[in-house]
Amino acid sequence: MSAPHPRILYIDDDEGLRRLVARVLARKGYTVTTAASGDEGLACVSARAAAGEPFDLVAVDHYMPGRDGLSTLEALRVLPDCPPVVYVTGSEESRIAVAALKAGAQDYVVKAVGDDFFDLLSQSFDQVLEAAALRRARDRAEQDLLASNARLEVLLREVNHRVANNLQMVMAFVSMQARSVADEAARDALHRAHQRIATIAQVNRRLYTTNDVEFVAIDEYLEALAADMGEAWSSQRPRDVRVSADAVRLKTDLAVTIGLAANELIGNACKYAYPPDADGAVDLTVRCHGPQDDGSAILTLTVEDKGCGMPADGLVQGTGLGTRLIDALTRSRGAVLAHTPVHPGTATPGTRASLTMTLSPDDWSATAED
Structure with missing residues (x-):
């Protein structure tokens, strides 16, 4: 099926030129309608648009009695869905x-005199x-993209809601x-499992409420x-449990890793640092030092308590699952976990657990406040 001929409206007060333009352009594949004045041209455009057969292009002569070309152009531009306009003038100004x-x-x-004018007119059309077809295609593509998004x-x-x-x-x-369950160890294991799931759920909640699936604001998440x-x-x-964290956005998978590591370290402090019936505070601190020269950053996560401190033999209390989990989560990033006393040589030396890792330039970004 052949493409329809472009519908052209040519507005010019010169009757002889109008007929000549219509005849020459018809041979070049255009369907040409002519109008003798600006007002007549405006009426033609409105009528064809109302009939559902709008012009594809309007050519307007500059010198016309009554409404000149610029006035006609101005009136055309305020019409809804104005066709593209080519301006024609005998002046070289x-x-x-x-x-x-x-x-x-x-x-x-x-x-111009001769066939050059018709060639130039056809080339311009x-x-x-x-260009108009490209703009329409671009607009359709943008609308399709918006609808797809x-x-x-x-x-x-x-x-996210279902997850x-x-x-x-x-x-x-x-x-x-x-x-x-009656067994205390089993009950404790289930309690820690509940907290690990809650850590992942908290990340999912942030993805769901912020509509950003790539990064997580680590300070808000950890709070x-x-x-x-x-x-x-x-x-x-x-x-x-208290938090002080730099305002940094981390990749979602890295945020989950940091959250799970924080969960394990906080859980250990909450369980082992203080007697079961005593009050106890646990401080979580996250600092991000960067960017470095290569765009990377050094992230340090610290969990600190003022409790009884690590056992003298240095052995891990409990099953050690939390420590193994942290190691499994952070090994690929070259993270280093260290435990040191906060106030060595005192009755309550406390424990500072520090996890340090290097972030690649793609892993993180500073927030606007930074």
Whole structure:
């Protein structure tokens, strides 16, 4: 099926030239309608648009009695869905061409004697129509992309919502199981498993509420995580978990790693640093030193308490699962975990657990406040 011929409206008060333009351009593949004045041309454009057969292009002569070309161009531009306009003038004054282009014409052609004028007119029409087709294609592509993005955002929100619900369900099952077992070690293991799941759920909650699936604001995340952990541990022991973290955004997978590591270190401090019936505070600090010359950064996560300190033999208390988990999570990043006393030689030396790792330039970014 052949493409339809472009529909052209040629507005000029010179009747002989109008007929000649219509005849020559018809041979070049255009369907040409003519108008003898600006007002007649405006009426033609409105009528064809109302009939659902708008012009593809309008050519307007500059010198016309009554409404001249610039006035006609101005009136055309306020019409809804105005076709592209080519301005035609017999004057070689550049100021007229500049005025027409500023007023919204896509191109201009200077009248000349002979066939050169029709060739120039046809070339101008071809270029303007091609540019208009490209703009329409771009607009359609943008609209399709916006619609696709909207569908993906809805899908992402639905997926995140379902993941959040599933994680909450798993946490509820673990809590129910913990309440049903009599063995203290089993109950403690289930409690720690519940906290690990909650750590991942907290990241998912942030992805769901911020619509940013690539980065997580680590300070906001850890503050929420610490509040949850403090509340959870206080149901067994009076614990106050406090946070001081730099305002840094980390890649989502790295944020999960940091959150799980913080969960293990805070959990160890809450359980072992203080007597079960005594109040105790645990301080979580995250510092990000960067950028370095290569764009990387050094991140240090510190969990500190003012409790009884590490055992004299240096052995890990409990099953050691938390330490092994931290090692498994951070080994690929070359992280280093160290335990040192806060106040050595005192009755309450406390413990400072520090996890240090190098972040690649793609792993992190400073927030706007930084």
